[in-house]
Amino acid sequence: MPSLPPTPADPDVLHPMPGQPRVVLLKPLVSSPLIEVGDFSYYDDPEDATAFETRNVLYHYGPEKLVIGKFCALGTGVRFLMNGANHRMDGPSTFPFPTMGGSWAEHFDLLTGLPSRGDTVVGSDVWFGHGTTVMPGVRIGHGAIVAAGAVVTRDVPDYGIVGGNPAQLIRTRYDAADIDRLLRLTWWDWPLDHLTRHIPTVMSGTVDALEAAAPTGTATG
Numbered sequence: 001m002p003s004l005p006p007t008p009a010d011p012d013v014l015h016p017m018p019g020q021p022r023v024v025l026l027k028p029l030v031s032s033p034l035i036e037v038g039d040f041s042y043y044d045d046p047e048d049a050t051a052f053e054t055r056n057v058l059y060h061y062g063p064e065k066l067v068i069g070k071f072c073a074l075g076t077g078v079r080f081l082m083n084g085a086n087h088r089m090d091g092p093s094t095f096p097f098p099t100m101g102g103s104w105a106e107h108f109d110l111l112t113g114l115p116s117r118g119d120t121v122v123g124s125d126v127w128f129g130h131g132t133t134v135m136p137g138v139r140i141g142h143g144a145i146v147a148a149g150a151v152v153t154r155d156v157p158d159y160g161i162v163g164g165n166p167a168q169l170i171r172t173r174y175d176a177a178d179i180d181r182l183l184r185l186t187w188w189d190w191p192l193d194h195l196t197r198h199i200p201t202v203m204s205g206t207v208d209a210l211e212a213a214a215p216t217g218t219a220t221g
Helices: 051-053 102-110 178-187 191-198 198-203 207-213
Strands: 023-025 033-038 043-044 065-068 079-081 120-122 158-165 170-174
Touching: 023 051, 043 051, 191 198, 191 207, 198 207
Parallel strands: 033 065, 065 120
Antiparallel strands: 023 043, 158 170
């Protein structure tokens, strides 16, 4: 088997896996100014991964943004519900009459200014299992894992593992001291050439080994 070239992967290639159109890198795919995605975050869907913006980011009428960090893995059916899904709940009916048009549209002010939790923000190195749902305004920390089928209604801490409906914290992947070290190391921001040389450590090493592999000048203390 011929050896692979020593060059890093390309974050701007739409389909990074040859022969697998079901996998797309999101950064070169998305066009909405309301969606920001970091390098190498990908979505996997056997039906139409390239329709991520319309099939997986729902009710996105703005101005709230969806921000996804680097190196995130999104399984099939991951959906982000944005603030446009909100309805009034302070009156007898929750039905959005003005959106139906006609003379009802003159009451559109009844739909403006609905409460908002702000942007939905996902850190780097987050793994989303199959069929997870993220509610508006949720913040998911770096290194988190969201179990398949989870409905995330509240913020997820860095390196937390959550599951269920509504999603609950199952445990954290590391203790508080190591999480603090990992957040200072921010391996996802390492230069690609340096990261490429240390892939085994990033994937299967200890926090000590990762700290030893960090580029010169990385804050660790």
